[in-house]
Structure formats: C-alpha cells, structure tokens
Amino acid sequence: MFDTELFLESVPTLADAALVTIRLTVVSGALGLLAGALSAAAQLSGVTALRILSRIYVSLMRGTPLFVQLLVVSFGLPMLGVSADPFLAAALAIGLNSGAYVTEILRAGVLAVPAGQIEAAAAVGLSPVRIWTRILLPQAFAISLPALAAELTIVLKSTPLASVVAVTEMTYSGVLIQSRAFSAIEVFVPIAVGYILIAQAILRGARHLEGRLARARA
Amino acid sequence: MLNRRFMLSSLAAVLAAGLATATPAAADALDDIKARGSIIVAIDPTFPPFEFTDAAGKVVGYDPELIEAVAAGMGVKVEYKVMAFSGIIPGLIAGAFDMTPTLNVTAERAAKIDYAIPTAASVNAVLTLKETAVKSSAIEDLAGLKCAVKATTQPEQMMTTLNDELEAKGAKPVELLGFETIEQTIAALADKRVDCVVDDKSVLVEAINKRADLPLALAGEIGGSQPIAWGVNKANPKLTAALSDGLKALKASGKMAELQTKYFGYTTDLPETDFVPK
Numbered sequence: 088m089f090d091t092e093l094f095l096e097s098v099p100t101l102a103d104a105a106l107v108t109i110r111l112t113v114v115s116g117a118l119g120l121l122a123g124a125l126s127a128a129a130q131l132s133g134v135t136a137l138r139i140l141s142r143i144y145v146s147l148m149r150g151t152p153l154f155v156q157l158l159v160v161s162f163g164l165p166m167l168g169v170s171a172d173p174f175l176a177a178a179l180a181i182g183l184n185s186g187a188y189v190t191e192i193l194r195a196g197v198l199a200v201p202a203g204q205i206e207a208a209a210a211v212g213l214s215p216v217r218i219w220t221r222i223l224l225p226q227a228f229a230i231s232l233p234a235l236a237a238e239l240t241i242v243l244k245s246t247p248l249a250s251v252v253a254v255t256e257m258t259y260s261g262v263l264i265q266s267r268a269f270s271a272i273e274v275f276v277p278i279a280v281g282y283i284l285i286a287q288a289i290l291r292g293a294r295h296l297e298g299r300l301a302r303a304r305a
Numbered sequence: 306m307l308n309r310r311f312m313l314s315s316l317a318a319v320l321a322a323g324l325a326t327a328t329p330a331a332a333d334a335l336d337d338i339k340a341r342g343s344i345i346v347a348i349d350p351t352f353p354p355f356e357f358t359d360a361a362g363k364v365v366g367y368d369p370e371l372i373e374a375v376a377a378g379m380g381v382k383v384e385y386k387v388m389a390f391s392g393i394i395p396g397l398i399a400g401a402f403d404m405t406p407t408l409n410v411t412a413e414r415a416a417k418i419d420y421a422i423p424t425a426a427s428v429n430a431v432l433t434l435k436e437t438a439v440k441s442s443a444i445e446d447l448a449g450l451k452c453a454v455k456a457t458t459q460p461e462q463m464m465t466t467l468n469d470e471l472e473a474k475g476a477k478p479v480e481l482l483g484f485e486t487i488e489q490t491i492a493a494l495a496d497k498r499v500d501c502v503v504d505d506k507s508v509l510v511e512a513i514n515k516r517a518d519l520p521l522a523l524a525g526e527i528g529g530s531q532p533i534a535w536g537v538n539k540a541n542p543k544l545t546a547a548l549s550d551g552l553k554a555l556k557a558s559g560k561m562a563e564l565q566t567k568y569f570g571y572t573t574d575l576p577e578t579d580f581v582p583k
Contacts, residue, residue, distance in 0.1 A: 100362060158392065162399035173386075251392030253347070259389060263358045266351035 094273040097264050101274070104260035105281045111178055111256060112243045112285065118182025119242060120235070123189025127227075128219060130190065131197055141190065148187035153245055156180045161252035177249035185242050192234045196227030229300040236293030240286045257281055333543040334403050343382040345402040346372055349390040354507065354568040355407045355425070355533075367568040368406035368535075371424055374560060375551030394418070400538050404548065410532040415581045419539050421548040423532035423575045425565070429460045430506040431527050432513070434494060435520040439501050442525030444470070449477035450500040453490035456483030460503045463528045487512060495519050503527060510570040530573075532580045553577070 129141035148156070160180040164171045171179075200223055208218045228235075250259035261274040268274070338344045348364060350356040356366040364385050376383045386402055393405050398417055409427065410420055431442040431452075440446040444467045454461040461483060468478035482499055484490045490502045491512055502509065506526060513521045537545045555561045556575075565572045 096360065154391075158395050161392075162396050162401050165401050166399050250389040252396070253386040253388035253392070255387055262351055262389075263362070263387075266353065267357045267359070 090268075090270055090273050093264075093268050093270055094277070097261075097274050098277055100264065101257060101260055101277050101281065104255060104257040105285070107174075107255065108243070108246050108257040108281070109285060111174065111181070111246045111249060111254065112239065112289075114174075114178040115181035115185060115246070116239045116242050118178060119185030119189050119238070122183055122186025123193055124224065126186060126190040127193035127197060130194055145187045145190050148184050153181065153184050153248055154251065156184055157248055157252050173249075173253040177246075177252050177254045180252075181242060181245055181249065184245070185238060188238050188241075189235065192231045192238060193227055195234075196231035197223050199230050200226045229297070229304070232293055232297050232300070236290055239289050239293075243282065243285055243289065334400075334538065334541040335544040335547055338379070338381055338403060338544065341381075343384045344372075344376050344379070344404065345384045345386060347386045347388055347393045347396055347402040347405045349388060349393060351390075352407060354511075367564055368424065370564050371552070371555065371561065372404075372406060372535075374555055375548060378551045378554060379547060394536070397536055397538055400540065403541070403544060404535050404537050406535045407533055408536045410534050410581055412582050414536070417539070418536045419542065419545045420534040420536060420581065421545055422552050422577045423534045423580050424552065424561075425533040425569075426530040426573050426575060427459075427533055428506050428526050428530035428573075429463060429503055429528050430509050431524040432491075432494065432502040432504070432509045433500065433522055433524045434497075435522045437500065437522075437524075439524050442527045444479070444527065445476065447479045447501065449479070451480045451482060451498070452501045452503050453482050453484055453493045453499040454503050455487065455490065456485065458504075460505065464503055467528065491516060491519070491521075494521075506571070507569045514570065531582075532576065534580070549577075 126141045126144055129137035130145075132138065157177060157180045160183075161171060161173065161176040164176060204222055204226075205218060208222050213221070246256050247258035249256055250262075255263070257278055261278045265271050265274045348356055348369070350358045350364045350366065350369075352366075354367055356364065356368050359365050364387065369383075369385075373383050388396075394408075394414070394417070396402060397405055404421075406424070408414065408418075408420070410423065431439065431447070433439045439450065448471055452464065454464055461481065464479060464481055468481070471478050482493065484493065487504060487508055490499075490504065493499045494502050501524065506523075509523060513523070535548060537548065552561070562572045
C-alpha cells in the first residue's frame with residue numbers, strides 16, 4: 088500500500104523544508120552556544136549580580152515549555168513594536184532555550200579544568216580575560232564537546248515546534264502534504280530519514296572535531 | 306477534526322491570556338491593510354475541504370477562495386502566514402496578523418476575539434445504506450439501533466448526550482460503536498455490522514462520493530449546527546465589519562453558494578446575527 092508516486096512527489100518539497108530545518112538548527116545552535124558561554128562565564132565570574140542574573144535566565148528557560156517561549160518571543164515582540172521575522176524569532180527562542188542547557192554543560196566543563204592551570208596562568212601574569220579566552224574556554228569546550236553535540240541534536244528535534252510561529256520546516260511541510268493526500272507513511276518515512284541524517288552529521292562532526300582537538304593538545 | 310481544533314485552541318487561548326494584557330493601541334488594522342495593500346491571513350492548511358495545499362504548495366480551499374474574493378472587493382492582496390493551528394489564536398490576540406479563517410464559534414473564544422459573519426456551519430448527519438431500517442435521522446427513529454462513530458470526537462459526544470435524553474424519556478438508547486477512522490465506520494456499515502454512521506455532514510458527503518460502489522444515502526441531519534467563522538482581533542471592529550460586508554456581498558451574488566457546492570457538495574443557510582452561543 089506504499090504510494091510510490093506520492094513519495095517521489097513529496098521528496099523535493101521535503102528536501103527544501105529540510106534546508107529550513109538545517110538552517111534553523113545551525114542558527115539556533117550558534118545563538119545557544121553564545122548565550123550559554125556568556126551565561127556560564129557570568130555564573131563563574133564571582134560577580135554576585137551577574138551570577139544571579141545568569142541563574143534567573145537558566146531557571147526561566149528550563150522551567151517553562153519551549154512552546155510558550157516561542158509564543159512569547161514571536162508574538163510578544165510585535166506587541167512591543169518590534170516586528171520580527173518568523174525565522175529569526177523562532178531561532179532566538181530556540182537558541183535562548185538551548186543556551187540555558189549549554190550554560191550548565193560549559194559550567195561543568197570549566198570546573199573540570201584543573202585549578203592549578205588557572206593559578207599558573209595568573210602567576211605568569213595573564214589577565215583574567217586572557218585566562219578565560221586562552222585557558223579555560225578552549226579546554227572547557229573540548230571537554231564539553233560530546234554533551235554540546237547531544238544538545239544540538241535536541242535543538243534539531245525542537246525545530247518542528249517553530250511551525251506554530253509560521254516557520255514551515257520539515258515536519259510541518261510533511262503534515263501539509265499528509266493532510267492533502269490522506270497518506271502518512273510515504274511522507275513521514277523520508278522525514279524520519281532526514282532527521283537521522285542531520286543528527287548523524289552533527290554527531291560525526293563532533294567526533295571529528297574531538298579527535299582534532301585531542302591531537303592539538305597532545 | 307473540528308473537535309481537535311477546539312481543544313488545541315482552548316489550550317492556546319489559555320496560553321495567550323498571558324500575552325493578551327496589552328492590546329495594540331494603534332488604529333484599526335483596516336487602515337493598515339489599505340496602506341499596505343495586503344491583508345495578512347494566518348492559516349493552517351491541513352483541513353480539507355476548508356483549507357489545504359495543492360501539489361505546488363499553494364494554499365487552496367473553500368476559505369481561501371472566499372478570502373481572496375473579499376480581499377479583491379477591498380482592493381488588496383492576500384498574504385498567507387502558513388502555521389500550525391496552536392499558534393494562530395495566540396498570534397491573532399497579540400496582533401501578529403489581521404485575520405484567520407475557519408474557527409468554530411464558541412462563547413469562550415468570543416470573549417477574546419471578534420467574528421465576521423459565519424462562512425460555514427459544522428452539522429452532523431446520519432448515513433445509512435439505501436435499503437435500511439432507519440426511517441429518518443430523528444433520534445427517536447434511531448433508538449435501539451446500532452450506529453458507528455469515530456471514538457472521542459464531537460459527533461460521539463453529541464450522540465451520548467442525545468442518548469441521555471432518550472433514556473430520560475424511557476426509550477432505548479442508540480448503541481454506539483467507536484472506530485478510529487471514517488473508512489472503518491463506512492466498512493462497518495457496508496458489512497451491516499451497524500445500521501448507521503454519524504459524523505460531520507461534509508465528511509459523509511465526501512465518503513458517499515468516494516465510495517460510489519456502495520449504496521450509501523444520507524438519512525438527514527442530526528443535532529444542532531455550530532457556526533464556523535473568520536476571527537479578527539477585538540481592536541479592529543472596522544476590519545470585522547468590512548469582512549462581514551464583503552461576505553454579505555458574496556452571499557448576494559451567489560458566489561458563496563457556488564463555493565459551498567464546489568467544496569462541500571451542498572449549500573447551507575447561515576445566520577448573520579446572534580450566532581455566538583451564550
């Protein structure tokens with residue numbers, strides 16, 4: 088009962104939508120990494136106000152559903168007079184959400200760098216900023232890489248929610264075809280394969296990077 | 306499907322309540338639409354025959370044709386924002402777009418959004434075989450018979466309510482058999498496992514057309530009808546009035562009846578006043 092014609096007809100549309108999914112994953116992931124790095128640095132900075140601010144951010148983002156965050160960012164901004172492009176609004180919401188988890192991943196990564204290195208760096212006269220950018224963050228990033236890659240696959244699988252704010256990514260694109268053709272399997276098999284391929288690219292990329300970072304340190 | 310939309314949007318309306326505290330203070334959206342030269346319509350085209358996409362991905366259906374005709378009358382273009390239904394009512398309340406079609410008219414929603422005059426009505430009907438024991442679609446004539454329904458849908462709930470009324474009068478209830486899909490209910494009817502099928506009328510008409518091999522016939526409508534209308538942000542009464550005027554013109558010209566025949570296979574008389582349930 089597999090409708091080959093429908094399958095072949097769906098693939099180009101789904102491939103276009105897969106590009107939207109990939110773009111949304113990459114942009115959200117980059118925003119999440121940036122937000123998480125800043126927030127982790129704030130939490131470890133020793134400045135009380137920054138630490139509290141970062142804690143509030145992490146608690147808010149981890150304590151509310153991504154669905155609500157998407158609605159607030161996408162429909163809250165126009166109410167403040169900021170007209171947001173649906174893609175950018177969705178990427179901002181997913182990125183800020185992911186940033187909270189990245190905060191904790193990077194914080195653990197930074198804490199895993201032996202304290203002796205920081206003392207040594209301070210002893211040779213490196214400024215705190217340089218200690219962060221040259222000693223702590225690069226090593227924390229390498230330590231955190233497997234967890235960050237896993238977080239990016241979670242971002243990938245959050246992207247279908249962006250369909251509630253007018254981003255037609257891969258899953259919703261399939262829903263549109265399915266509701267017209269009254270067939271599910273021909274549409275959702277290629278979609279599932281699409282997600283598996285993107286996730287594999289992320290995980291293999293991270294493995295490759297891990298290997299290179301390990302060689303660079305050796 | 307209508308039932309699913311109702312539940313999802315109730316959830317979304319609750320979420321939107323948090324966003325809805327500040328209604329845009331700007332002028333009526335009608336002025337913006339004229340200045341912009343286009344009306345922004347949020348739509349979830351997963352609901353044939355009301356709205357769906359064609360093979361090229363274009364938004365088509367009963368409501369898009371109506372919207373495009375009304376917009377043409379206003380001298381503006383239609384700009385669709387295609388999105389999943391659960392985001393639509395929150396976005397409408399937040400003023401992120403001008404209108405959305407195909408909402409069940411409910412008292413709860415009417416507290417949050419305005420409606421243009423109804424464009425359709427969801428009404429349930431009774432489907433039987435041509436040779437049948439069912440005399441009419443009146444609930445009294447169905448008492449004691451077996452009816453197939455889709456489980457957990459609005460038609461099933463309606464039949465349960467009607468059964469309570471039958472039992473209160475001392476009559477035998479209709480025996481309800483729940484199925485997953487419309488195809489399964491039709492198969493049960495064809496095999497004479499049931500005497501009738503109760504579902505949305507447009508769905509049953511489509512089944513009759515698709516299964517010309519079976520001697521299917523509509524016994525008639527059952528239960529009340531629920532109007533379906535376009536939703537508009539409450540801050541825009543001028544836009545709501547302009548859309549209603551456009552729809553009235555399409556009624557007068559016969560265009561609306563023509564589209565109803567094209568998409569539903571029958572025409573419906575629709576109210577223009579007092580259509581919001583209390």
